[in-house]
Every structure is written in C-alpha cells, then in structure tokens.
Amino acid sequence: MKINYKGNIDLTIGAGGRAMNQLIHDLMLAEFDNEFLAQQGDQAILPPANGKLAFSTDSYVVSPLFFNGGDIGSLAINGTVNDLAAGGATPLYIAAGFIIEEGFPLAQLREIVKSMAKAAKTANVKIVTGDTKVVEKGKGDGIFINTSGIGVVENDWVATSPQTDDLVIINGAIGDHGMAIMSKRQGLNFASDISSDCAALNSLIASLAPYQKHIRIMRDPTRGGVSAVLNEWATFYNCSFEIDEEKLLVNESVRGLSEILGFDPLHIANEGKVMLVVAKDYADEICSLMKNHPLGQESRIIAKVNPASQVKVSMKTLFGGLRRVDWLNGEQLPRIC
C-alpha cells in the first residue's frame, strides 16, 4: 500500500505499528538513504573517527514552518552542521527526531523531509538515525524537529582567547533569517522579498584551514544576533568589542522592516553567518579568502577586540559617537513606539 500524501498524520501512524513503519520506510529511509540508516537498527554503528569528536544538539520550533529561503527541515540540518563547523569540526553524521502533531498534513511532512535530505546532501553529512513521535492535536505546533550531530576535529583546532587588536569578521549581511520569519508572522501581515540566509557553513569554514592557527574563535550568530555573540564572548573571555557601524552590511529590505518594527539588526537571528575573531595581521588575507567562497562574497571586518571594559560591546556610530550594544532584552517584539 502506498502512503496517501493528501492525508494527515493520525494517531494510527503514531501508534508505532505498521503505519508508522511504512511512513519511515517510504519517506525517511528513501529520502535520507545511506548505508548507516540502511542497517535499520535502533542505533547507527559508525566507523572510527580520525580526531577529537564534536557533538551538538539543537531543537527547531520555527513558525512559520516554510519561509523564503528555507523551511524547518533545511534549518534543522544547517543549524546543527553550523554548530559543529563553528567549533572547528567537520560535520559527519546527524540524528533527527521528529515530534509531529496529530492532523499535520503528510504532504508538508514529505516536503520537510525532502528539504532535510537536500540540505544534508549539500552539507555533505549523513542522517544516520532518527525517531518519529506523534502527539495529540493541541499538544504540539505542527512539527518540532531535533537534530544532533557528530563531527570530527581533524587538526586539533581549539578556540583560544581573543587578543587585544584582533579583528572580527563576518561573512555578509546580518538579520536576513530573523526578518524573513518575522515578515511572515501571523498578525503582522507584511509582504517582502526578504529571504533567509539559511545555509551550511562547513565548506566555507573548511576553506580557511590554511589560516587555522590565526583564528581564535568562531560562532554562528543565530538567535540574539551579532550582539549576543559579542556579549557572550566578551563575558567569557574577559575582553570587549567595538563594532564599526559603517562596516555592517544590512540588506535594504531588512533595514526597511527593521525601521517599521523598531528592531535593531544586531539583535536579529542569522542562519548562514559565521563570526570569526582573527589575528589582526591575517584579517585581510582571511577575509579575501572567504570572499572566494559563494557564501563569503560579502565578508567583511566589522569589529575589533579591546581590553576588558565595563562596557562589553560598543559601536562607533555613523555619526562618530560611541554607543553600547547590549544583549537583546527578552524576545524582540515589534514596537509601535
């Protein structure tokens, strides 16, 4: 019997019997297709790795599920790939857990699974094990996905403390992902062409291998945006950062929506950006190298490292003034005043 993708997830599928087995077999196994998943055990048995392991997990609860530039599926793969890559690891294997609400359209599930398969292929990772649960109507928000990933740190790169005068590089415009989601949020009703930057960064980061020893730290600025990463680093490494507003790139429509809603792009989530603290003398070379990569064409130096200060992150404004850049306070909510 074939799955009818015009239907919806129901509790028969959730019961773990034949229906669930068929769904996993026909959809997940077929799409994610690889030799480890094909073992069909409750675990994936993986070959020995050549180096230290990096291990990361993240849960994806985005609403809406489909947005310009991506969907919850590609986000769930790229997010975990990026978390591994920003630790200097080569991402290898992903585990995927689905929590699906009763009534969820099977066609959408298929679309999400296909999107995950495509993202995994692009990022060169394998989805080697997984789990699917169905919860009663009203106990979930359509679908939640958890992904966990394993990578290997082949060259023993480790994050080290930023030094005074080091520079901070980012691979392009900020705020695209958060604003792509926000413009589609129910109740706001904005139409825009803002597209999420959702992408796997591992190949961009891998291309920087020749400069590895000059890279102190890397991080993907997701929720909380660039300001959260810099504030976190300043606190953890006991230093401070000064952003140069003139160097920040914010796409025109993201700027527009930020103006309308009263948002600061420094606080808005990205899903295809990586920030690196690098030694000053190599910053230009690293930046040029990044520009050669399709995901790094707009790479730029946006900030510098200063000694620890009471003000952890500041920004030289376009006006030549200096202002503090704080953490985001609570969830970013649209303002009318």
Place this chain on the structure above:
Amino acid sequence: MKYIDEFRNSQVAKKLIENIQRKINPERKYNLMEFCGGHTHAIHRYGINQILPANIKLIHGPGCPVCVLPIPRIDQAIWLANQPDVILCSYADMLRVPGDKQDSLLKAKARGAQIQIVYSVLDALEIAKNQSDKMIIFFAIGFETTTPPTAHAILEAKKMGLDNFKVFCNHVLTPVAMTAILDDNEVNIDGFIGPSHVSIIVGSDAYREVAQEYQKPVVIAGFEPLDVLQSIEYLIDLINENKPDIINQYTRAVNPEGNLKAQEIIARVLEKRQQFSWRGLGQIAKSGLKIRQEYAHFDAEVYYNLPEFQSDDVKSCECPQILRGIKEPKDCKLFGKACTPENPMGACMVSSEGACAAAFQYSLISR
C-alpha cells in the same frame, strides 16, 4: 530608504555640530528637553549626546506612552484579558510593562489569557470580524499619533455593527503634559525639542501655551538624527535671542494647524477626562481621553464593570525627578541594579524609549 537615509548623513551632521559649537555661549548651560521617546531613542542610537558640546544637556521627557501608563491601568488590562471568551489585542510594546507585583500581560498570556499582539487597531477589527464568538478588546494606548486610529476603528466598528469589539481607552495628551512639567518649580528647562509625529496630528500651533505662557521655545523636530541636530541649532538660536517662539523644523510632515480630519475624528469619538494619572508624574487634569457616551457601546470600561486597582509607584524610584529632568538615570540607586529592562521598576525603564532604558541599553555610563 528615500526620505530616511538622506537625514542620516554623517558629513552633514559634522557641519551641523560645527554650527552649534559656533553658536553656543560657553558661559551658560542649555537644558533642552526632548519630550518624545522617539527622540530619546534617536539621540542614544546615533550617539548624538556624545558629539554635542558639553554645556548642552539633553533631558529625556515623559513622551513615551508605554512608560507613563500607571500601574492600575495595566492591572485593569490584565483583568480584562482574564475575562471569559476575551481576546485582548495589544501593541507589543505593552506586553512586558509591569503592573502590580511585577505582573504583566506577557505573564498573563503564559498563564493562559488570550492576548494577541497587533501592529494596528485594524488587525483587532479584523479579528473581531472573524471571531464573532469572542469579545475582542483593543488595549488602546498612546499620544495623539495613535489616538486617531483608535477613534477611526470605533467608527468603523459602529458602521459594521461589530458588537464584539471593545476598546480600553488610555490615550493621553502631549501639550498638557508639557505644561504640567513646567508647572513644577524645580524644573529647569530652556527649551523643547518638540514631538514629530504627535505634531503631524495636533499641528505646531498646539504648543502656543508652552511658548507664550511659559516663555519656552519649542522646535518641532523630525525623528532622524539630522532633524534632531538641526532642531538643536534652531533652539540654541531662540534661547540666545531670548525668543520663546515655535519653529517647525519638520516641515515635510507638520503644518501649523495639524491634521484637521484626524482631529475631527478624535473629537467625534473621544472626550477629555477630568483627571488622568501618569506613571512618574501623578494626576494631571484633562490629560487623558475617554470614549464619548454616544460610543459607550464600544467602551470596555463601561461594558465590563472594571474594578479599581490601587498600587503606587515603587518608592525609591527616581522616575518623577528623571522625567522632569531634575535627576539623571545614574542618580537613581535602583538603576541597572534592581531596575533593568528585563525587570523594570519604574516608568523610565519600561520601554526602550524611556530615559533609563535608553541609558541602560545604549549609553556608556557604568551600571
């Protein structure tokens, strides 16, 4: 962004600053109050306060309706949200504002109250149309800018016969609040940077009393940084010449008489209250608006027998002095310690436009 970016040019800013520097009398201080939170925000966001000469002091006024709404009105909004079959529609700005015992709409939402963030009162009308089994209450707040949309929505609701749409009206008036601040003897203000968008509605002539009776110059200023700088230059001129005039810098949007149609819509639907309480400033006569008897059918205060709540502002909070420009945020011992944007104790920390919140978020003072 046309008509935005041109007003953010840093080279022009340098020239305007040079003008200001040339014009100031180094022997004296210039205490300028920007009434509006929008200006407060722009001043901090662009670091304007740091590039001005040191003897120009910018005092951040009470022009943030989110900040000045008194605690009992928040408590009433929470009460309304908790009534059966109600969806309370609110601008997102209000969600985190603390009521009594630090309760808020955001917390009420977490406990199960149906609270919907809207960008416009039109969205609330739309919800009322689509969900006739629910009572839709719009939590109306704001100065004259936000008031005409509320009044218009009530007219629309009447036209459509939307019985399930109510408004909890908390609109307040700007010029009255300015004079109330000036009535305080301790206050030391040499001139006002006047509201941008409020003035689109009320017109630049609305500040006659401030200028003539209180002898304070007012420059209506746009919200972009060059607008603010040019307005400061104009204010310095007026103060130096001792001329309590009104100058309109924001000519591209504001005219002397304001938006008469919007004024008419407001007057048709709303009327002044005898008294309205402001967080940090206390009772101010004729400073708030309520829904006229004719439209009482849409008034949540009438429809629901709204209980009165009693709660005072936090005692050691210096907001009353800060809103009048007598003290600065750093003079308050709660600032940045017990009182932060995540856990605001007083009016000035409540919204990102409040004086303390802007200082906390943007300025380099220690906290």
Place this chain on the structure above:
Amino acid sequence: MCLAIPTQIIELLDNQMAITSLSGVKKEISLALLMDEVKIGDYVIVHAGYALNRLDEDDARKTLAYFAELLNEENYNEIH
C-alpha cells in the same frame, strides 16, 4: 514615541486602503485619516497601520537643499 516612517504608495485599494512599500517591504494601510487626496507614487507617513499625513516632497527637498548648502554641494542626493 510613535514609530512612523515615510513609505511610498504603490497601489490604491477600495475602502480607503492602500498598499505602501518601504525598501520592498509591503503593507496594507488605511488612508482614512488623510485630508488630501493621494496618488500612486506619493509618500505618506505611516504609523500603526494608518497614514497620518502625506509627506510634502517640496518641503523635504528644501531641508535637503539646506544640507547640501552646508556641504557646498549642488545636489545633496548625489553626495549621499
């Protein structure tokens, strides 16, 4: 207070509504508060879903001309 920004009218709709655009971000807004007739291409200042006023482009240009003068430039928009 009062976040309000100049946006351009790109489409007029029934019932005193219009679609405005700012840098490609489009939003349906109400024109019910406007005194003047507006047409496609005009800029209006929008706050909380309502146009509060038509932006006077001549006055805007006068302010900008003054800025240009400060910089000793002929055309301000070009230096920007």
